Amino acid sequence: MSLRITLITAGRILRQLLNDRRTVVMILAVPALIISLISAIMDAAPAVFDQVGLILLAAFPFMLMFMITSITLLRERTGGTLERLMTTPTAKMDLVGGYALAFGVCASLQTAIAATVAYLWLDLDTVGSAWTVGLIAIVTSLFGMALGLFVSAFASTEFQAIQFMPVLIVPQLFLCGLIWPREQMAGWLQGVSDALPLTYAVKALQEVQVSSDLTAAMWGDLGIVAGAVVVATVLGAATLRRRTG
Amino acid sequence: MPPTDAKPSAPPPAITVDRLVVDRGGRSVLRDLSTTVPAGSVTGLLGPSGSGKTTLIRSIVGTQKVKSGRVTVLGDPAGSKPLRNRVAYVTQDASIYPDLSVRSNVAYFAALYGRRRADAMAAIERVGMGEFAGRLAANLSGGQKTRTSLACALVCEPEVLVLDEPTVGLDPVIRDELWSQFRALASAGKTLVVSSHVMDEADRCDRLLLLREGLFIADDTPGDLRAATGTENLEAAFLHLIRELEETR
Numbered sequence: 063m064s065l066r067i068t069l070i071t072a073g074r075i076l077r078q079l080l081n082d083r084r085t086v087v088m089i090l091a092v093p094a095l096i097i098s099l100i101s102a103i104m105d106a107a108p109a110v111f112d113q114v115g116l117i118l119l120a121a122f123p124f125m126l127m128f129m130i131t132s133i134t135l136l137r138e139r140t141g142g143t144l145e146r147l148m149t150t151p152t153a154k155m156d157l158v159g160g161y162a163l164a165f166g167v168c169a170s171l172q173t174a175i176a177a178t179v180a181y182l183w184l185d186l187d188t189v190g191s192a193w194t195v196g197l198i199a200i201v202t203s204l205f206g207m208a209l210g211l212f213v214s215a216f217a218s219t220e221f222q223a224i225q226f227m228p229v230l231i232v233p234q235l236f237l238c239g240l241i242w243p244r245e246q247m248a249g250w251l252q253g254v255s256d257a258l259p260l261t262y263a264v265k266a267l268q269e270v271q272v273s274s275d276l277t278a279a280m281w282g283d284l285g286i287v288a289g290a291v292v293v294a295t296v297l298g299a300a301t302l303r304r305r306t307g
Numbered sequence: 308m309p310p311t312d313a314k315p316s317a318p319p320p321a322i323t324v325d326r327l328v329v330d331r332g333g334r335s336v337l338r339d340l341s342t343t344v345p346a347g348s349v350t351g352l353l354g355p356s357g358s359g360k361t362t363l364i365r366s367i368v369g370t371q372k373v374k375s376g377r378v379t380v381l382g383d384p385a386g387s388k389p390l391r392n393r394v395a396y397v398t399q400d401a402s403i404y405p406d407l408s409v410r411s412n413v414a415y416f417a418a419l420y421g422r423r424r425a426d427a428m429a430a431i432e433r434v435g436m437g438e439f440a441g442r443l444a445a446n447l448s449g450g451q452k453t454r455t456s457l458a459c460a461l462v463c464e465p466e467v468l469v470l471d472e473p474t475v476g477l478d479p480v481i482r483d484e485l486w487s488q489f490r491a492l493a494s495a496g497k498t499l500v501v502s503s504h505v506m507d508e509a510d511r512c513d514r515l516l517l518l519r520e521g522l523f524i525a526d527d528t529p530g531d532l533r534a535a536t537g538t539e540n541l542e543a544a545f546l547h548l549i550r551e552l553e554e555t556r
């Protein structure tokens with residue numbers, strides 16, 4: 063692995079994104095707009111918005127990063143550039159690192175904008191700091207990126223890649239506590255929810271919501287999400303093969 | 308196939324293919340291929356569509372899973388780390404980023420190979436894409452994409468350059484210019500393997516490998532091939548060889 067090649071790769075991916083205005087707008091503005099919309103919908107119940115808006119700060123970038131990564135990597139695989147890169151000095155982890163870095167930058171900008179809008183204009187209220195919320199959101203969106211990297215190996219068209227959304231992403235969104243409190247779900251659903259990494263991102267956010275301290279529980283939950291990022295990245299990297307049949 | 312015995316004075320071959328067997332999709336695609344490619348030459352890999360040209364090329368650059376046999380390039384196993392900035396590969400379909408400009412594409416590969424931006428511009432000029440440097444690759448014609456893809460390989464200044472059907476669909480003038488460049492690279496000591504499914508480029512090569520259904524049916528110079536088959540053009544020589552093989556079956 064080489065830091066130089068990782069940086070070159072990240073630069074190339076960012077340049078690709080910059081040449082696609084619509085994607086730039088989607089990455090930077092859409093999460094903030096969606097949160098504003100939710101805030102308007104929940105205008106009569108600010109306490110509910112404090113719950114839902116907060117979760118969306120992490121959940122929406124998670125979904126978006128999954129989409130963008132699975133499609134850009136799929137293009138890399140099907141367009142022949144992946145095979146070509148494998149004949150250059152690029153190591154697999156340089157490529158994965160390049161993607162993580164490039165999309166990490168995107169996720170940070172996206173989160174910064176969405177959080178600024180939510181805290182300053184939409185009166186989102188948390189006891190803990192917005193910085194911690196931002197950190198959780200970025201780690202969560204890296205999990206989306208890593209999942210996207212992994213599934214791109216199992217799709218041969220962009221349409222197939224998008225089909226993984228309802229399979230891998232939507233259940234996590236529904237069971238993480240975004241649309242219904244976890245404690246009020248049937249026992250077996252709570253069990254499923256416990257097995258899904260996004261749940262721990264939400265738990266970490268809920269810790270920040272009620273506590274101004276960086277609690278051990280918050281770090282523990284965030285650690286689980288970070289662990290899921292590592293596992294998904296390793297699985298994803300394993301699908302990048304230098305030699306194929 | 309005549310074994311190419313290395314004479315004591317001859318330099319070591321740039322590429323050695325030794326009893327290569329490759330299966331794809333459950334079928335045997337390359338069946339026991341052996342040959343050597345001398346350094347500083349242009350070798351034409353000719354054969355009809357589906358004969359296994361791309362598969363052999365992928366084996367030489369080390370992206371193809373092989374069943375048995377060995378491919379050695381510049382003394383190292385094909386695809387191994389020390390070869391990754393000495394061997395460059397131009398894929399059959401232009402492998403470039405459609406959402407990057409010509410300049411950004413070539414500059415990216417230049418950077419990966421540890422070359423400078425100025426080298427990227429020089430490579431773009433060499434393939435005659437200077438006036439399109441700022442254009443997005445998605446908006447190029449097929450031939451322009453191929454030339455951009457070629458520039459991404461040339462920028463590496465590779466010792467071995469492997470090109471899979473690089474001249475398909477190109478303007479005859481540009482095709483001629485590219486072949487002159489291939490010749491110039493070979494004169495400078497580089498080794499080129501160029502595949503094609505048309506015979507009209509065969510005379511530009513120092514040596515020809517004729518591939519059919521995963522087997523070499525000839526491994527010779529264009530002149531010797533004509534002489535051996537008693538034919539004037541190489542298309543006829545190819546046919547002659549196929550007929551001869553089918554009779555002996």
Ligand SMILES: Nc1ncnc2c1ncn2[C@@H]1O[C@H](COP(=O)(O)OP(=O)(O)O)[C@@H](O)[C@H]1O
Nearest residue numbers: 307331332336355356357358359360361362363
């Ligand atoms: N990805 C693949 N999976 C299975 N079979 C393949 C694949 N790619 C090529 N083949 C088969 O391998 C044979 C040789 O293909 P190829 O090397 O691409 O030939 P050429 O480049 O000479 O046209 C063909 O019969 C083709 O159908």
Ligand SMILES: [Mg+2]
Nearest residue numbers: 360361399471
């Ligand atoms: Mg081919």
